[in-house]
Amino acid sequence: MADARCSRLAGMLEKQSRWRKEWSERFFVMDEDCIKYFISPPAFLDDNGEDVRGKIPLAGLVAEAAQDPGRPYCIRAGRDLLSCKTEAEQQRWLQAINAAGGVEEANQACTKPSRPCAGKGPGLLLVHADRPHQAVALGQPVSVRLASAACATILIQELPVAGGAQALCRLALQKCKSGCSTSFPVELLGKGVCSDEWSLSVQVLGNRLQRTAQPLLLGVASLLSAWMYFVGVDITGLIVALLWQLVSWMQSAAVHEVTFSVEQVQLLKDSADAQAEAPPRWCGTWVLDKSCSEKYETILKDMGVNYLIRKAADAKTSVMIISKSSSHVTFIVKNLVTVEDVLPVDGSWVTKAVPPAGRMRGEMRLRLSKCTENELDVLAVGDFSLGAFVPGKSN
Missing domain, CATH: 2.40.128.20 (Calycin beta-barrel core domain)
Structure with missing residues (x-):
């Protein structure tokens, strides 16, 4: 039952230590049977290595809304006390934990329905594969290095509506000119989320191509192609394949250093309109x-x-x-x-x-x-x- 009702959640929360009662920020990832937490966001959400700081079992776990001085949106999960930044985030974690623990909805009547928090940012993380993820604020310039076929990935921890759902946005910024504004589609995460369509608007502040040995390789390819064309050798197909592989390798080896800022996350079309079209x-x-x-x-x-x-x-x-x-x-x-x-x-x-x-x-x-x-x-x-x-x- 828990497998069918549990949805993947991840985000930065504060956790109070059991003995010293001190608060520390941790990155929490909700799996099917437990909640793992890390000192910093892992490269992969399925990481089960030595970076896992601890686990909170979900079997039979009951989560309740709580408060602590200066932290109004807390969650009492068994012996652990967690603190969220917004009420919508608190309600999302409460519902997910209690659903995974097998608690009936009747026992959750005390929890308030989630609603968007006015004036709050969506909570953005720039996902890195080789280092901790980077928190991004609206309008804040950030820089990434992208190969020709790679995309920058933004994790939206809490959409302004849609029940505070999480989402991913992949930014193909290599072809964007410096100074242009563009938008990219947003993919909602989790099972059973609404089918609203969202977009993420981006302002490209700079785009610089870092070339390697492309001029030399292009010269060699041009000479080889000209020689093959005028001489007319019998290995035409092989030479064509080698030339094309060379061009493809040069494209993939190019690295773009892109500086951009996220301007806004906006709703394009709700689920009713999307289904009707x-x-x-x-x-x-x-x-x-x-x-x-x-x-x-x-x-x-x-x-x-x-x-x-x-x-x-x-x-x-x-x-x-x-x-x-x-x-x-x-x-x-x-x-x-x-x-x-x-x-x-x-x-x-x-x-x-x-x-x-x-x-x-x-x-x-x-x-x-x-x-x-x-x-x-x-x-x-x-x-x-x-x-x-x-x-x-x-x-």
Whole structure:
């Protein structure tokens, strides 16, 4: 019974020591059979190593609301006394602990229903895999180092409504230009949570690419490609594969140092509206018709895409998966490599880097010019010439 009703909770609480009656801040993680607590947030919530400071068994545990001088939102859990920062957080932990311990709802009548706390922040943590998580306040600049395929992850410990639910937001910040504002969809955690749709707004303050040995590798790849093209050796397929692996490795080896600030967490659409709206007809999986794609050959050639890479891409089946939320349209293209990107449904401009594999460098602007039930149009604006890519000159 506890397995079906227990939901994962995690967050920073204060714990009073049993003998000295001193308060210390600990990071608590609720599992199916116990509550583990750590001195600092672990890299993984399932950590059972030596970093676990202690455990509170859940079997038969009864949690009650309590108070302590200067700490109005306390929880008496057996012999342990915990302190929460807000009433909503207190009620969330009370309900989860008593549900996991098998306490009937009739015994919880004394607890007050949770409600959003006005004027309180959502409680944000920047998740790190190799060091303790970092607390983030709204408007506070923070810096992260991201590989080309990595995302910065924000743990929202308490949403303003939705019963104080927890959520995760993955920020793909590598392609965001310095000074731009954008938003990312939020994923609610736990079983049985509401299906409200949320977004997290971010202001990008700086984005610097740290290159490694890319110029040298690009030079070697260009010479090898030119030699292969003019000589016409018999190992064309092998060389194409090696060149593509080289380009993919250079993309994955690039590291972006991004400075950003979280501006707000906002509700986009409640569960009733989300259930009433049917997905557009263009959502789903699409396969490129090779018989209609020859006209793109001249465009790729003008962009400086290598001949062999163009032919290798044409020889492989291209698949595009399109999905839509209330705030974004997501595109996933699968060919020689898999590329994922998002565009806001409100039609606002988004600055993107010019895709690699060609001679063009710089940035371009994209937006959804039409997003209806039956039609989806994407508009790209920029100066399509070799060299700098100047937004706003041509379509």
